[in-house]
Amino acid sequence: MAEPEVLIEARGVRKHFRGAEAPALDGVDIIVEAGRICALLGTNGAGKTTMIRILTTLLTPDEGQVKVAGYDIATHPGQVRASIGLVGQYAALDEILTGRQNLELFSKLAGMRRAEARRHAARLLETAGLGEVGDRVVSKLSGGLRRRMDLATSLITTPRVLFVDEPTTGVDPHARRDLWARLREMADQGVAILLTTQYLEEADALADDVVILKAGSVIARGTTADLKQLVGEPKWELREPTLEDVYLHLHATSEEVISR
Amino acid sequence: MSATTPPIGTTFGSTSLFREALVIAGRTLLHWRAQPGLIAVNLLFPVMILLMMGGLFGGAVAGSTGDYFVYVLPGVLALNMMFGIEATMTALASDANKTVTDRFRSLPISGGAVLLGRVLADLLTSVVELVALSCAGFLLGWRWENGILPALAAYALLLTLRFSMLWLGVFIGIRAGKPEALMGVQILVWPIGFLSTVFIDPRTMPTFLGWIAELNPISAVATSARELFSGRQIEGVSWAATHALPYALISQAVLVAVFAALGVRAYRRLGQ
Numbered sequence: 001m002a003e004p005e006v007l008i009e010a011r012g013v014r015k016h017f018r019g020a021e022a023p024a025l026d027g028v029d030i031i032v033e034a035g036r037i038c039a040l041l042g043t044n045g046a047g048k049t050t051m052i053r054i055l056t057t058l059l060t061p062d063e064g065q066v067k068v069a070g071y072d073i074a075t076h077p078g079q080v081r082a083s084i085g086l087v088g089q090y091a092a093l094d095e096i097l098t099g100r101q102n103l104e105l106f107s108k109l110a111g112m113r114r115a116e117a118r119r120h121a122a123r124l125l126e127t128a129g130l131g132e133v134g135d136r137v138v139s140k141l142s143g144g145l146r147r148r149m150d151l152a153t154s155l156i157t158t159p160r161v162l163f164v165d166e167p168t169t170g171v172d173p174h175a176r177r178d179l180w181a182r183l184r185e186m187a188d189q190g191v192a193i194l195l196t197t198q199y200l201e202e203a204d205a206l207a208d209d210v211v212i213l214k215a216g217s218v219i220a221r222g223t224t225a226d227l228k229q230l231v232g233e234p235k236w237e238l239r240e241p242t243l244e245d246v247y248l249h250l251h252a253t254s255e256e257v258i259s260r
Numbered sequence: 261m262s263a264t265t266p267p268i269g270t271t272f273g274s275t276s277l278f279r280e281a282l283v284i285a286g287r288t289l290l291h292w293r294a295q296p297g298l299i300a301v302n303l304l305f306p307v308m309i310l311l312m313m314g315g316l317f318g319g320a321v322a323g324s325t326g327d328y329f330v331y332v333l334p335g336v337l338a339l340n341m342m343f344g345i346e347a348t349m350t351a352l353a354s355d356a357n358k359t360v361t362d363r364f365r366s367l368p369i370s371g372g373a374v375l376l377g378r379v380l381a382d383l384l385t386s387v388v389e390l391v392a393l394s395c396a397g398f399l400l401g402w403r404w405e406n407g408i409l410p411a412l413a414a415y416a417l418l419l420t421l422r423f424s425m426l427w428l429g430v431f432i433g434i435r436a437g438k439p440e441a442l443m444g445v446q447i448l449v450w451p452i453g454f455l456s457t458v459f460i461d462p463r464t465m466p467t468f469l470g471w472i473a474e475l476n477p478i479s480a481v482a483t484s485a486r487e488l489f490s491g492r493q494i495e496g497v498s499w500a501a502t503h504a505l506p507y508a509l510i511s512q513a514v515l516v517a518v519f520a521a522l523g524v525r526a527y528r529r530l531g532q
Contacts, residue, residue, distance in 0.1 A: 017532075056366045059532060082368035092363035094287065096294050105290075108283045109369050111275040137294070153363070 006067075007161045007192035008032035008055060013064035015050055015216075024050040025061070026216040030194070032209070034160070037183065037193040039207035041200065041247060046213040048196035049089065052165045055194065056086050069160045085154035087164045091146040092153070095139040099130060099149045102138060106156050120156065128152040128182070144175025151182065162186060164195040168202060180206050204243040212250055220250045277370045284364075284377025285384065302347075302385075303392040306340040310396060313459055321460065326401050333397040334414065334485035335458035340389055341422040342453050342478050348382050348429030349442050357438040361530065375527060379426055386422040390415060406491030414488035417508060421481045424515035430523035434530065458482050462497055474501040477515070480508035 010030040016023040025047045032038040040048045053059035055068055057077040066073045069083035086092075093102045103121035104114075112120055125134040128148055133141060141149060147167060154162065164183065168176040183206060187193050197203055203210055203224070210227055212220040220227060227246045292299050310333065318328030355361045364374045394402075404411035436442050455472065457479040462470035473479055474496050483494050483504035500507045 058362055058365055058530075078368050081366055084366065086362070086366045088359045088362055090359050092359040094360055095358065096291050097287070101290055105283065105287055106363070106367065109275070109280055109364075109367055109373075111368075157368070 004033040004035065005070075006031055007034050007069050008038075008194055009065075009067040010051070010055065011065045013051065013054060013066060014062045015047075015054065015059065016062055023062075023216050025054075027064075028213070028216070028218055030055075030211055030218075032161075032192045032194055034192050035187055035190045036208040037187045037195065037206055038209040038211060039203035040194060040196045040211050040213060041198075041203055042196075042213035043198075045215075047216040048213060049165055050216075051213070052086075052163050052194070052196060056084060056163050057081055082157060083160045085157060085159035085162045087147075087151050087154045087162070087167055089165045089169065091138070091150040093138045093146065093150060096137065098135050098137055099141070099152075100125060100134040102149070102153055103134075103156065106153055110157050124152045124155060129178075142175075144171045144178075147171055147175065147179060148182075151179065155186075160191060162191050162193045164193060166196055166198065168197070168199065176202070200242070200244040200247055210243065212247060220246075275369065277373050277376065280369045280373035281376035281380055284374055285380040287377070288381035288385065303389060306336060306343075306389065306393050307396040309339070310336045310393065310400075314400070317459075329397070329400045330402050330490075331461075331486070332459060333393075333400075333402045334489055335456075335482040337390060337393055337418050338421060338478050338482040338485060339453050339456075339458045340393060341386060341418050341481070342425055343449060344382060344386055344389070344422050345425040345429040345432075346442075346446055346449060347385065348378065348426050349433035349436065349445065350439050351378065352430060352433030353436045353439045353442055356434060356436075356530065365530070371528060372524070375430060375524065378430065379423070382426050382429075383419060383422060386419060390418060404489055406489060410488040410491065414485040417481055417484055417488070417505075420509070420512050421478065424477075424512040424519075427516055427519035427523050431519045431526055434523060434526040452476070453478060456482065457496075457501070462501065463495065467497065470497045474498045477508060477511040480504045480511060484508050 008030060010028065013025050013028045013030075014023055015025040028047065028051060030038070030040070030051070040051060042048050050059065054061050054066060055073070057073050057080050060074075068080045071079040071083065073080050093099070094105070097105070100121050103124055104117045107117035107120045108114065121134075122131075125131045128151065130145065130148060130152060133145055133149075138146060138149065151164075151167070162183075167179055167183075171179065180202070183193055183195070187208075195203075195206070207224060209223055210221065211218055224243055224246075227250075228243070310329070313332055313336070314325055314329045318325035318332075322328035322331055352361075355364075361374070365371070432442070432445055436445075455469075456476040457473050460473075462473045462479070464470075465473060474483075475498065480500060481504075483496065483501060486492075486494050487504065494501070494504070496502050496504070
């Protein structure tokens with residue numbers, strides 16, 4: 001059986017912002033294979049967003065080797081950008097325009113001609129179930145619809161790798177489930193997804209692999225099942241440990257647990 | 261995904277810096293369509309300044325309102341080009357704040373396209389503003405006394421002022437990162453615009469103040485535009501006024517050289 005393709009490969013990534021006392025990232029390794037969802041967990045300031053910004057070429061690391069979709073971010077940033085989609089913490093849309101106009105604008109920037117961009121935008125709206133609200137101005141959309149529109153915009157380039165930074169913050173439970181289903185569907189089609197979240201329930205429901213960051217360093221990594229086993233001693237007699245139990249346990253002890 | 265969706269990893273047609281910049285500039289046209297009221301206000305504001313200054317102070321300053329309109333209009337055109345900095349700053353700060361800039365920067369497009377697109381859009385806006393203000397001037401009795409070619413040269417000079425201010429706006433807008441942070445700069449734009457020869461002949465000012473007003477690059481453009489539109493030499497108290505055209509071109513070249521470099525650098529280093 002062929003080895004699964006590694007689409008995100010970061011080794012020894014270090015980033016120290018000017019004026020900061022401690023590095024934001026201190027030798028972080030992350031590997032994500034095609035078709036898998038990896039959740040990057042950590043408290044505010046743990047380095048999750050910094051890692052996403054480095055992987056999406058928005059930020060330059062001080063040290064480390066980073067390859068995305070097989071391309072080095074330092075030497076081939078253009079090819080990396082052509083292979084990725086980014087859903088940031090805030091919907092990165094032009095709020096004065098409609099969702100459809102946003103999709104057409106970014107499709108044209110991705111290299112499509114006007115007619116092709118129009119068709120592509122319609123297709124993305126239909127796929128995302130946003131056809132009915134596509135002609136509404138973005139500023140008039142609810143938080144959940146805006147996130148879905150943002151996700152649709154990030155799929156304009158049909159990415160092989162998708163970065164999702166806290167996708168469901170401020171989103172109602174129904175919209176959250178919709179978004180999860182959409183991400184799982186994409187992973188099943190072979191897209192590698194790296195998502196950051198503060199909702200452990202989200203990581204538990206969605207992620208195949210989990211990396212836990214604390215103060216810029218990895219304190220644990222593995223599949224959710226592996227991690228639960230590692231700390232699943234008699235502490236949780238009445239029920240199976242949740243990822244929240246694992247997270248709180250590891251965060252308190254800061255043990256370096258490498259299970260994969 | 262539906263069956264018609266392109267497969268994962270599909271790449272689309274190649275594109276060029278200029279085409280990308282045109283697409284980004286086209287976004288501003290979509291904004292115009294979405295907010296026609298805002299555009300109308302932007303076009304009417306300088307006309308209102310012209311009417312207000314000419315109507316209220318024209319008689320006192322120049323003896324007659326009509327004469328003052330003729331004097332002040334090239335100055336208001338120049339002032340309007342300077343005030344355009346606010347639109348540039350706000351657009352860039354707003355995009356950065358709403359992470360639209362991150363979206364642009366994570367796309368496989370040239371980094372220069374975003375800034376070039378902004379430059380093209382703002383210059384196009386400025387052309388429309390110049391046309392609107394000139395039409396108002398014609399209605400008030402102002403004329404191109406020196407012929408068409410010098411008048412076109414004056415408009416080109418006015419646009420170079422907008423071009424240099426644009427790069428200053430690019431730099432400040434990117435560094436500000438959010439529209440609220442621009443408040444201080446927006447307040448400063450007014451005294452800088454007024455401490456010039458836009459509204460008043462510098463020879464009527466205290467010598468020191470007249471000298472400072474003439475050093476203002478907006479004054480050099482206003483004076484040169486007056487000369488080009490009217491065909492008459494405008495007198496001044498300093499070298500900057502007696503050599504208004506070369507001083508205007510030199511000062512703007514310096515502004516562009518410094519702030520285009522700083523603006524591009526700031527854009528590349530966003531979030532570092």
